[in-house]
Amino acid sequence: MDQACNTPDDGVPLRVLFESGERIHTQADSLLLGPGSKGEGELKRGCETLLKCLRLVEVLGLFSPNEDKDDIVTGDIRYLLVPYYLADLMQRRVDGDRKEHVRLSRLHLSAFVRSCDRLGLLPEGDREAISREKPADLQTRRTEKIARFKRQRAAEAKLQELAGLRERRLRSSQAGAQGPAEGGDDNSTLAEEECDDEERELWFLKIGLALAKALDLLDSLQREEELLTASRDDGGNLREEYQKAVMDERLAKAERQHREMAASAAAGRGGDRRHVSLIGRDAIEGRRSGGGGGASVGPLSSRLGHAQHLSQHRCPHQIFGPASLMGKTAAGERDRLVSQVFQPSHLLPKYSIEQAGLMEMRMMERWQADQRAAMEDAAAKGDKKAQKALRGNTEGSDDDEDDDDDDAVMKARAWDDWKDEHRRGEGNSRLTPCG
Numbered sequence: 001m002d003q004a005c006n007t008p009d010d011g012v013p014l015r016v017l018f019e020s021g022e023r024i025h026t027q028a029d030s031l032l033l034g035p036g037s038k039g040e041g042e043l044k045r046g047c048e049t050l051l052k053c054l055r056l057v058e059v060l061g062l063f064s065p066n067e068d069k070d071d072i073v074t075g076d077i078r079y080l081l082v083p084y085y086l087a088d089l090m091q092r093r094v095d096g097d098r099k100e101h102v103r104l105s106r107l108h109l110s111a112f113v114r115s116c117d118r119l120g121l122l123p124e125g126d127r128e129a130i131s132r133e134k135p136a137d138l139q140t141r142r143t144e145k146i147a148r149f150k151r152q153r154a155a156e157a158k159l160q161e162l163a164g165l166r167e168r169r170l171r172s173s174q175a176g177a178q179g180p181a182e183g184g185d186d187n188s189t190l191a192e193e194e195c196d197d198e199e200r201e202l203w204f205l206k207i208g209l210a211l212a213k214a215l216d217l218l219d220s221l222q223r224e225e226e227l228l229t230a231s232r233d234d235g236g237n238l239r240e241e242y243q244k245a246v247m248d249e250r251l252a253k254a255e256r257q258h259r260e261m262a263a264s265a266a267a268g269r270g271g272d273r274r275h276v277s278l279i280g281r282d283a284i285e286g287r288r289s290g291g292g293g294g295a296s297v298g299p300l301s302s303r304l305g306h307a308q309h310l311s312q313h314r315c316p317h318q319i320f321g322p323a324s325l326m327g328k329t330a331a332g333e334r335d336r337l338v339s340q341v342f343q344p345s346h347l348l349p350k351y352s353i354e355q356a357g358l359m360e361m362r363m364m365e366r367w368q369a370d371q372r373a374a375m376e377d378a379a380a381k382g383d384k385k386a387q388k389a390l391r392g393n394t395e396g397s398d399d400d401e402d403d404d405d406d407d408a409v410m411k412a413r414a415w416d417d418w419k420d421e422h423r424r425g426e427g428n429s430r431l432t433p434c435g
Contacts (some may be wrong), residue, residue, distance in 0.1 A: 014079070022085060024046030025050075033093075043092055044095075046085075063079075065118065068119055069119045074199055078203050078206075080119075081207060083115070084213075087107075099229070105217075106218060109218050116207060117130075122211060123211075125147055141219075145216065151208065152212040155209040159206070159209070162202050255342065
């Protein structure tokens with residue numbers, strides 16, 4: 001299709017829009033999310049880009065209802081993933097109306113699954129799952145999830161294999177371009193056909209991988225939408241029982257984080273104990289710390305400054321989960337008491353068992369180096385007694401044991417010689433009956 005007709009009103013080509021949205025979707029897992037954060041801005045920009053791309057695909061009519069997957073042009077297969085990318089980015093957003101984000105994400109995911117089903121890309125088991133009128137039992141859902149997970153792993157392995165094959169072919173073509181060409185037209189035509197088949201397989205594998213993730217995501221988004229609907233009354237206010245459930249969930253999360261931090265500290269990886277209580281308070285108040293395992297508390301000049309530093313704890317806090325629904329944070333005596341539980345009752349070790357072993361090994365190496373230096377000094381001075389003493393310290397009592405062994409051998413040999421010269425019983429004739 002002509003590049004000019006693939007360009008929207010703002011002059012950005014369709015392929016550029018798709019690649020920009022795909023790049024943001026690939027980086028979505030590493031974005032730091034939160035209201036007003038840079039990651040949230042990236043998600044919003046990705047949603048806007050993919051929404052433009054989706055509208056342009058619909059305007060151009062790239063996919064006809066009467067065609068199957070074999071009729072689609074190779075360069076247009078990638079645009080089947082636009083609704084999935086848009087839905088995945090939208091459900092990650094934490095700003096604005098969460099219920100609206102979930103609803104729109106479900107709509108785009110459903111459109112993606114329907115288009116794949118129409119083109120014959122949806123597996124038979126998944127087709128039965130989405131057409132089921134009543135919810136399936138736990139065993140059936142578990143079996144379906146396992147089957148999707150296996151397909152997902154197989155698709156990922158195949159994608160890695162194709163990526164390696166394409167890289168090897170690229171290196172081979174670059175090396176062949178430097179040498180003489182033989183049968184140029186036939187070889188180039190064959191290579192183009194192979195590349196076209198590989199590209200089609202590559203995009204169909206990506207679509208299959210996205211389908212497996214989309215079906216699981218649809219299920220979780222449906223449950224979240226039901227929870228969001230049930231959590232508010234007719235006036236749009238949060239129900240009291242739901243607020244209690246949210247607080248219980250946060251308390252459980254705080255306890256779990258306290259246990260993890262205590263275990264990490266016991267293993268020699270912990271930080272400041274006060275940081276543990278701050279993490280618990282973050283969990284209760286609906287925030288998530290973006291720092292690592294230890295506290296980011298540096299040396300301060302005064303106790304007041306240290307307390308202020310701990311109260312700020314310099315970690316980017318983001319709203320996660322149900323906290324985005326409440327729009328407020330919990331505070332009070334209860335939170336203060338909860339943040340003080342699960343503290344160590346004793347002084348934690350300064351180093352782990354592995355670190356202690358390394359320290360002993362370094363001490364032994366230093367001692368051996370000192371002994372060798374002393375032996376060299378004694379050898380330079382010609383002090384044999386000092387050399388023998390130092391050799392006994394470094395090598396043990398091997399020389400003494402060798403001397404003892406030599407004495408025992410000489411004594412045994414002398415005894416054997418004496419027995420050879422004197423017959424058994426000789427010299428005891430008076431004690432015999434015939435003597």
